[in-house]
Amino acid sequence: xxxxxxTINEIHELKLPYGTPIKIKYTTKExxxxxxxxxxxxxxxNAVVLSNGAVDLNKKRPPIFMRSKxxxxxxxxxxxxxxxTLHGTExxxxxxxxxxxxxxxxxxxxxxxxxxxxxxxxxxHVFYYGSSAGGFMSLILAAMHNGSTAIVNNPQTDVKxxxxxxxxxLLEMSYGTIETAYNSFRERVNVVNAFKHVDNVPHxxxxxxxxxxxxxxxxxxxxxxxxxxDELEIEKVTFINYFDKERGHxxxxxxxxxxxxxxxxxxxxF
Numbered sequence: 001x002x003x004x005x006x007t008i009n010e011i012h013e014l015k016l017p018y019g020t021p022i023k024i025k026y027t028t029k030e031x032x033x034x035x036x037x038x039x040x041x042x043x044x045x046n047a048v049v050l051s052n053g054a055v056d057l058n059k060k061r062p063p064i065f066m067r068s069k070x071x072x073x074x075x076x077x078x079x080x081x082x083x084x085t086l087h088g089t090e091x092x093x094x095x096x097x098x099x100x101x102x103x104x105x106x107x108x109x110x111x112x113x114x115x116x117x118x119x120x121x122x123x124x125h126v127f128y129y130g131s132s133a134g135g136f137m138s139l140i141l142a143a144m145h146n147g148s149t150a151i152v153n154n155p156q157t158d159v160k161x162x163x164x165x166x167x168x169x170l171l172e173m174s175y176g177t178i179e180t181a182y183n184s185f186r187e188r189v190n191v192v193n194a195f196k197h198v199d200n201v202p203h204x205x206x207x208x209x210x211x212x213x214x215x216x217x218x219x220x221x222x223x224x225x226x227x228x229x230d231e232l233e234i235e236k237v238t239f240i241n242y243f244d245k246e247r248g249h250x251x252x253x254x255x256x257x258x259x260x261x262x263x264x265x266x267x268x269x270f
Contacts, residue, residue: 020038085170123146131263
């Protein structure tokens with residue numbers, strides 16, 4: 001089942017039957033937004049919002065809903081987000097940036113909040129989940145949604161600190177230059193700046209492979225340093241460390257990822 005809407009308010013009029021995958025398409029002057037919704041409110045009182053990491057364009061073109069094959073195994077209602085930034089490009093990573101005129105994550109935040117309201121869930125039962133670039137997006141989306149929680153695995157915390165071959169083309173496409181991105185849109189490209197911009201640090205479960213050395217040097221350590229220097233609520237961040245030499249930055253396999261996700265949303269782990 002698929003719905004196309006012209007305004008975000010139309011979400012409140014949609015039918016979202018239990019257990020049925022529903023695609024929602026919302027188009028602005030700048031981008032096409034695609035969401036995949038599984039309403040499980042009849043069985044679960046939580047919702048998980050999932051964002052994409054790097055996509056493989058040789059396998060599938062956007063819209064892409066990573067981990068949608070896990071839908072039956074996650075004990076929550078689900079909202080999958082396709083990164084509208086990547087449509088019509090050959091880029092694998094978009095970090096939800098959009099362009100100068102429209103911040104994709106800000107629009108998705110409004111769409112998600114409308115869906116959460118529609119299925120009658122409290123904000124503290126909403127969890128944003130993703131790894132790598134999806135983790136970056138989840139951190140910012142959770143910050144935009146007061147009372148929600150982010151569950152992230154090996155996330156980026158600053159776009160330009162990721163490998164230049166991926167970050168530079170994206171930043172130049174979205175903002176013209178890296179300098180423009182960091183001078184005029186710093187709250188979009190750096191997680192701590194996003195927290196300060198919306199004046200909210202969400203609760204975070206930060207799942208990190210200690211053998212992903214690039215993550216530690218360019219994302220984890222700078223994130224902790226900035227949180228401390230800016231006197232933000234770092235006590236809201238729970239670090240869950242693991243040690244896997246072979247996987248490095250690659251996120252957790254399906255089974256441990258699902259186990260940790262289901263435990264955390266049920267608050268059975270901490």
